[in-house]
Amino acid sequence: MSGFPEFDYRNNELFVESVSLKQIAREFGTPCYVYSRAALTKAYQAFDAAFANREHLICYAVKANSNIAILNLFARLGSGFDIVSGGELQRVIKAGGDPGKTVFSGVGKHVDEMRMALNANILCFNVESEAELIVLNQIAKDMGKIAPVSLRVNPDVDAKTHPYISTGLKENKFGVPASVAERIYQSTQQYPHIRFTGLDCHIGSQLTELEPFLQASHKMLNLLETLQSQGLSIEHLDLGGGLGIRYTDETPPSIKDYVSALCAGTRTVKQRLLIEPGRSLVGNSGILLTRVEYLKHTSARDFAIVDAAMNDLMRPALYDAYHAILPVQQNASEARNYQVVGPVCETGDFLGHDRKLSLNDGDFLAVMSAGAYGMSMSSNYNTRPRAAEIMVDHDQIHIIRQRETIDQLMADERVLPQ
Ligand SMILES: Cc1ncc(COP(=O)(O)O)c(C=O)c1O
Numbered sequence: 001m002s003g004f005p006e007f008d009y010r011n012n013e014l015f016v017e018s019v020s021l022k023q024i025a026r027e028f029g030t031p032c033y034v035y036s037r038a039a040l041t042k043a044y045q046a047f048d049a050a051f052a053n054r055e056h057l058i059c060y061a062v063k064a065n066s067n068i069a070i071l072n073l074f075a076r077l078g079s080g081f082d083i084v085s086g087g088e089l090q091r092v093i094k095a096g097g098d099p100g101k102t103v104f105s106g107v108g109k110h111v112d113e114m115r116m117a118l119n120a121n122i123l124c125f126n127v128e129s130e131a132e133l134i135v136l137n138q139i140a141k142d143m144g145k146i147a148p149v150s151l152r153v154n155p156d157v158d159a160k161t162h163p164y165i166s167t168g169l170k171e172n173k174f175g176v177p178a179s180v181a182e183r184i185y186q187s188t189q190q191y192p193h194i195r196f197t198g199l200d201c202h203i204g205s206q207l208t209e210l211e212p213f214l215q216a217s218h219k220m221l222n223l224l225e226t227l228q229s230q231g232l233s234i235e236h237l238d239l240g241g242g243l244g245i246r247y248t249d250e251t252p253p254s255i256k257d258y259v260s261a262l263c264a265g266t267r268t269v270k271q272r273l274l275i276e277p278g279r280s281l282v283g284n285s286g287i288l289l290t291r292v293e294y295l296k297h298t299s300a301r302d303f304a305i306v307d308a309a310m311n312d313l314m315r316p317a318l319y320d321a322y323h324a325i326l327p328v329q330q331n332a333s334e335a336r337n338y339q340v341v342g343p344v345c346e347t348g349d350f351l352g353h354d355r356k357l358s359l360n361d362g363d364f365l366a367v368m369s370a371g372a373y374g375m376s377m378s379s380n381y382n383t384r385p386r387a388a389e390i391m392v393d394h395d396q397i398h399i400i401r402q403r404e405t406i407d408q409l410m411a412d413e414r415v416l417p418q
């Protein structure tokens, strides 16, 4: 058993749904990302079902994995989207997503991005500062439009996650304090081209406990009640994303328990509930498939040098994040303690430390839980073309992004005339 339902062993060989990963590696080459349509669909449906009769909108956080095939799949299931750039908005539109179900987060929205989003008639801007509100009001005025806004509140709650991805503490750059939100909502007449439609928060990513979510929703509820008692009427409460997944031995709440807890904590709220999950929808629906190039045994270490690197999956290098690494073909010969490293010229270029594996040159490995913040954070460092992406649907293999070519990488570069 691999521990990952849609990526499991059959006769000691790792499959994704009904397809052999060895076959994918041989047909499409490595490194490549491989996703399971069934896993993506099940994750979305688990969120949707957990809301039961509560009016809700799931806004998938596009940054977690922005391939248009994935966006299209979620759009077809009824999903909305959480975007953080004009580029992500264009992806949503190209994928057939509904801008009317799209919220725009981020502390540094550019005026061009605001115009693009106003033209597309998005559901709302999650505004993160008074300065941004002033600019948005002016842009909307210039365009003869009214901008729908939900203020992002920073509830000052410790998400108990990696400090780089904790976003709801008052020292973080995100959102406005509740007191400022209150002041803004009391002076809405200063913003005649803004319609205040919601309240939102997002306290961080890869949360493995319910408590911080409940603390944040409690604070949001208090603020909502205060604002309502002052006569403000809003249309939705957005509680952000952040639900963690199991990479190794974490025990995050299930999707069902998480949604049920959010619904229970906001029982008195009449408005539509929004959430912005990313990782929990796609993280365990994808892997990074790689090939062992060389085994190198030194007096200090055993290295498995593979053809995927930190440019393909930067989470280990960036956060010292753990991803399980499984052999595509299990074998019974003696295992060694391997450092699984890539070809990039940095000691920080590793995918896993101290992994017990029995390996030969040419073997394939699956780096698990790579569906979220894998491809979307990849780069061309060391002039490495980005990996191909494959989606498996039962026994069907679909290529959803071709491997980049080196010509593409240099296509926009020019030498000086003399
Ligand atoms: C505003 C916002 N919403 C949603 C998300 C999605 O978070 P996660 O992938 O942890 O669910 C993020 C990223 O943390 C975010 O910044």
Ligand SMILES: N[C@@H](CCCC[NH3+])C(=O)O
Pocket: 063, 165, 205, 206, 315, 372, 373, 377
């Ligand atoms: N990039 C992070 C998550 C950041 C979430 C962004 N809001 C990760 O890989 O875990």
